[in-house]
Amino acid sequence: MSAISITTPIAMPAWKRGALIIGGLALLLAPLWLLESFQLFQLTMAVIMGLAVLGLNIVTGYNGQISLGHGAFFAVGAYATAIPMSLLDWSFWATLPISAVVCGAVGWGVGFPALRLGGLYLALTTFSLAVAVPQILKHKSVDAWTGGVQGLFLLKPEAPAWLPLSPDQYMYVVALIVAGACYLLVWNLLRGRMGRALMAVRDNPTAAEAMGMDLATLKTRAFAVSAVITGMAGSLAAAVVEFVAPDSFTFMVSITLFVGMVVGGVASIMGSVFGGLFVLFVPNIAEAISRSAPGIIYGIILIAFLFVLPDGVAGLVRRITARLRRTKGREKS
Amino acid sequence: MDAFAHQLIAGIATGGIYASVALALVMIYQATHHVNFAQGEMATLSTFIALTLIQAGFPYWVAFFATLVISFVMGALVERILMRPVQNAPVLTHVGVFIGMLLIISNMTGLIFGYTTKAFPTPFESEGLLFGGLVSAHELGGTAVTLAVLTLVYLFFAHTSLGLAMRAAAYNPRSARLVGIRVGWMLALGWGLAAAIGSVAGMMVAPAVFLDPNVMLGILLYAFAGALLGGIDNPTGAVIGGFMVGVLENLAGAYVVGTELKLTVALVIIIGVLVVRPSGLFGRVVFSRV
Numbered sequence: 001m002s003a004i005s006i007t008t009p010i011a012m013p014a015w016k017r018g019a020l021i022i023g024g025l026a027l028l029l030a031p032l033w034l035l036e037s038f039q040l041f042q043l044t045m046a047v048i049m050g051l052a053v054l055g056l057n058i059v060t061g062y063n064g065q066i067s068l069g070h071g072a073f074f075a076v077g078a079y080a081t082a083i084p085m086s087l088l089d090w091s092f093w094a095t096l097p098i099s100a101v102v103c104g105a106v107g108w109g110v111g112f113p114a115l116r117l118g119g120l121y122l123a124l125t126t127f128s129l130a131v132a133v134p135q136i137l138k139h140k141s142v143d144a145w146t147g148g149v150q151g152l153f154l155l156k157p158e159a160p161a162w163l164p165l166s167p168d169q170y171m172y173v174v175a176l177i178v179a180g181a182c183y184l185l186v187w188n189l190l191r192g193r194m195g196r197a198l199m200a201v202r203d204n205p206t207a208a209e210a211m212g213m214d215l216a217t218l219k220t221r222a223f224a225v226s227a228v229i230t231g232m233a234g235s236l237a238a239a240v241v242e243f244v245a246p247d248s249f250t251f252m253v254s255i256t257l258f259v260g261m262v263v264g265g266v267a268s269i270m271g272s273v274f275g276g277l278f279v280l281f282v283p284n285i286a287e288a289i290s291r292s293a294p295g296i297i298y299g300i301i302l303i304a305f306l307f308v309l310p311d312g313v314a315g316l317v318r319r320i321t322a323r324l325r326r327t328k329g330r331e332k333s
Numbered sequence: 334m335d336a337f338a339h340q341l342i343a344g345i346a347t348g349g350i351y352a353s354v355a356l357a358l359v360m361i362y363q364a365t366h367h368v369n370f371a372q373g374e375m376a377t378l379s380t381f382i383a384l385t386l387i388q389a390g391f392p393y394w395v396a397f398f399a400t401l402v403i404s405f406v407m408g409a410l411v412e413r414i415l416m417r418p419v420q421n422a423p424v425l426t427h428v429g430v431f432i433g434m435l436l437i438i439s440n441m442t443g444l445i446f447g448y449t450t451k452a453f454p455t456p457f458e459s460e461g462l463l464f465g466g467l468v469s470a471h472e473l474g475g476t477a478v479t480l481a482v483l484t485l486v487y488l489f490f491a492h493t494s495l496g497l498a499m500r501a502a503a504y505n506p507r508s509a510r511l512v513g514i515r516v517g518w519m520l521a522l523g524w525g526l527a528a529a530i531g532s533v534a535g536m537m538v539a540p541a542v543f544l545d546p547n548v549m550l551g552i553l554l555y556a557f558a559g560a561l562l563g564g565i566d567n568p569t570g571a572v573i574g575g576f577m578v579g580v581l582e583n584l585a586g587a588y589v590v591g592t593e594l595k596l597t598v599a600l601v602i603i604i605g606v607l608v609v610r611p612s613g614l615f616g617r618v619v620f621s622r623v
Contacts (some may be wrong), residue, residue, distance in 0.1 A: 066428050116607045119424035120368045121561075126369070128554045134599045139594055227461050251550075255432055260427050292444035299436030306429045307418060 037168045041240065042280060044172045048236045050276020051179045053260040054269065055230030060258075061267035062190060064202030069126030071253030072110075072133045073227040075244075077103050077234025079137070082244040083145055085154040089253040092157040092239050096178070099235040100228050100253060107227020111220035117250075130254035137246035142274060154238065175236050182229050187269055189225070198222055202271025230257070256283075259302050265314025270324055274313040339468075340587045341580060346472035346580020347541070349479035352462060353534040354549075354556035355526040355575040356483060362522025363490075364503050365563065367416075368557070368565075370431035372531050373549030374438040375411075379404040379532030381446045381541050381546075383452055386409050397536060401529045408528025409521040416524070417517070442480045443546040453539035475537040482533050483572050486526075499523060551596055555582060558602040564616020574613065 010018075031043055056070045082091035082100035114122050137146050137221065146152065160171035189195060199216050200208040209215055236243050259278040265271025282301070283294040309316055354372065361369050369375075372411060379400050385457050386396035415434065419426050422493050434605030490496040501509040502519035535549065542548060563574025581602065584597045 060425070065423055068428070068432070085432030113604045113607050116467065116611045120428065121565075121607075123428045124368060124370065124554075125600075126555050128557070128596075128603055131550065131554060132597045135596050137592055191524075232526045255436070258429070258432060262425075266425065290444070292440040295436045296444070298442070299433040302436070303415065303430055304431035306422075306426050306433070310422070310426065 003173040004251045004253075013241035016064045016201040029173075032165070032169050032172060036038055036259045037166065040168050040172050042284075044168075044240050045237070046276045046280040047172075047175045047179050048233045048240065048276070049257075049260060049279050050264075050273045051182055051236070052230045052233035052257050053264060053275040053279070054183065055228070055233065056257045057225035057226075057267065057269070057272050058186060058190070058229065059111075059222045062195065062202065063193055063198045063219065063226075063273075065111075065219060065222065066119060066123040067226075068123050068251075068254050068258055069110070069129035069224075070230050070257045071130045071249055071251060071255075072126075073103050073107060073230040074234040074237070074253055074257070075133050075228075075249035076106050077231030078131035078238035078249070079146060079152075079234075080231065081235035082152045082154050082176050082238045085239070086144070086147075092174070092235075096232070096235060099231050103227045103234075104224045107231075108220055110227070114223060115216050115281075116124060116218055122299065123143025127251065127254070130251040133249050133251075134246040137249065146246070147244075150244060151243060151248075153243055156239055157241055161257045171240050173289065175240065182232055183269065185230060186225075190269070212284025219261030255298075259298055261312075262302060263305050263312055265312030266310075269310050270317070274317075278313070335585075340583050342468050342585030343357065343472065344580035345576060346468070346579070347538075347583060348559075348576035349476040350534050350538040350541075351443070351559045352572040352575025353482055353530055353537070353553045353581050355560040355563070356486060356568055357530040357534065357558045358556055359565060359571040360486070360530060361523060361527040362560075362565055363568070364499050365412075365520050365578075366503060366529070367427060367431075369524075369527065370553070371434035371438055372527065373553035373556075374435050374442070375404070375408065375528050376531035376535035377544075377546060377549045379440050379528070380406070380535035380544055381442055382538075383532070383536050384451065384544065385446075387454060396466055397456075402541065403596040404532035405525040405607075406526040406610065407525075409525035411528075414522035416520070419526065429486055429579050441544050445514055446546070448546060450543040450545040453536070454545045455540035466606040471540055475541075478533065478537055482530060483568075486568065494574055495522075504586060551599070554596065554599045554603075555579070558599045558606070559596075561613055562607045565614030566617060567613070567615045570615030572615055573615065585617050 010057070027088070031040060035043065052070065052074055055073065056067060059065050060067050077099045080102045081095040084095045084098060085092060087095065110126070114125070117125060120180040136142070138149055140148070156171055157174065158167060165172065165173065191261040197208070197213050197218055200211070201213060201215055205215055239250075256279045257275075260275030262275075263278045264273065266273025282297065286294040286297045305312060311318075335345070336396035336486050337526065354376070357372055357376075361372070362365055379562040382403055383400040383601060385401055387393060391399070392422050411434065415430055416427075419430060455471040455474070457470040498514045499519045501512075502514050502516040503523070506516045509519075534552070538552060539548070540572065554613060556575060559578040561574070562571055562577060563570030565571070578599070582595055585598050
């Protein structure tokens with residue numbers, strides 16, 4: 001589970017790489033014309049949840065600090081976008097830097113006491129953060145800003161005039177752009193020195209420290225980066241849903257992200273995408289059965305994955321492709 | 334002044350509840366080095382079972398002890414079926430299994446017993462308040478039951494050979510196995526005992542706050558705060574910490590932050606303890622050799 005997988009870059013001809021990129025873009029943009037507006041909204045939410053899971057994956061998957069409180073960063077991001085947009089009429093894009101700074105600061109602040117804790121205690125402490133968030137948002141000392149229990153309404157950003165897209169379609173594109181940028185940044189961060197340092201701290205903190213790594217700095221920074229990514233997802237969610245309220249950010253958000261991470265694949269960037277799709281579409285299907293069903297099905301799937309597929313969907317995909325490649329190699333020789 | 338005294342005593346009464354859940358947490362910690370997130374949900378389920386038994390016409394104390402036995406079996410089964418296979422897995426897996434259990438148990442409780450809040454009877458009925466209006470009979474009785482449970486647990490761990498074997502199994506499983514202790518069964522026993530203690534807490538808290546499937550979530554966090562405050566490896570400390578958190582929460586709720594921020598008090602206590610004194614008031618400072 002904690003093995004560091006090093007993917008060897010396979011030499012790929014330029015035309016093949018170009019074709020892959022164009023094909024991928026076509027696949028991502030096709031839903032714009034193929035899906036109804038509600039389905040497109042759901043897909044946008046899946047992209048957003050995937051991004052939030054990616055944030056969690058940085059600190060929990062790659063750095064081994066178990067957080068059950070990432071819903072809090074999601075909420076901070078959402079409010080950091082909703083407050084300027086709704087009260088000060090800012091544009092959506094202008095709120096993103098604010099949201100990143102605020103979330104980074106909050107993440108760093110949470111990461112600091114987290115240094116004292118390992119494993120289960122950190123999980124419980126972050127869990128109590130997740131439980132406390134709606135209460136704090138509702139409190140009367142901040143309700144002039146947060147809108148209290150009623151929450152805040154805002155409007156989706158409009159597509160610029162030269163783009164013939166409806167607000168839903170435009171929002172899907174916006175989510176793809178922001179998420180794409182975040183995935184690229186995280187991928188760059190994790191494949192380099194920083195990523196290896198984070199994994200070394202996770203797998204053997206003593207050895208990492210002996211090699212001269214500063215555990216405290218690495219861990220608090222991991223928390224800050226992770227909070228920024230999850231906060232970006234929160235910002236997008238606020239704009240897509242056009243509404244934020246304390247009761248949309250109960251501890252279930254944090255648990256959902258955790259389930260998404262485990263099901264998608266711990267310490268896997270692709271896994272975050274699968275996780276986002278899972279947490280958005282499976283509860284919808286389950287809700288059709290009964291009110292309690294999503295929770296029960298979540299729980300059962302979570303435990304089943306931990307027992308049978310601890311490296312998640314991403315691990316399964318990896319194994320299948322590895323097997324295919326092997327058989328292909330044998331046929332050739 | 335009277336109002337203050339009443340808040341204080343009410344705090345001690347709820348503190349008793351936190352103390353017993355904190356004790357259940359510390360018990361599991363001592364027996365298995367785990368902190369069970371689903372402890373609260375398991376206790377809620379037990380309390381619903383007790384309510385069903387009482388409504389089926391059993392006398393209160395029969396239902397009480399039957400629930401203890403059922404909870405014990407339930408806890409031990411959870412250990413055997415769910416925790417055993419992932420015994421040597423990373424902590425992340427344990428957290429995942431706890432969260433899975435939390436989701437399954439709390440939603441099952443809702444599915445079977447419904448989401449409406451229900452009144453739960455207390456065995457300590459009385460007319461009005463005792464001692465000049467300071468304390469209700471239930472608060473007094475509940476605290477007495479909690480203290481009795483705590484005493485029994487202390488006696489069990491400190492003065493029986495089974496208690497000693499359980500401590501040994503947690504402290505050093507390999508050596509314990511070498512001297513013939515069935516370590517696996519000790520873990521199951523620890524889970525069973527913790528579930529039984531949790532069910533007592535559930536049955537004592539339910540008359541005061543009414544029963545619904547999510548009632549124990551906040552209580553679990555307060556109990557965790559209490560356990561940390563007292564020192565997670567120290568049962569006596571956890572009990573004192575639980576009482577302290579109860580009093581603090583009540584006084585802060587009444588005079589400082591208002592009732593709507595009560596849960597945040599738990600968060601502040603947890604973070605405060607961890608930053609200022611991570612081993613708690615009565616915990617041992619652990620050094621590890623690398």
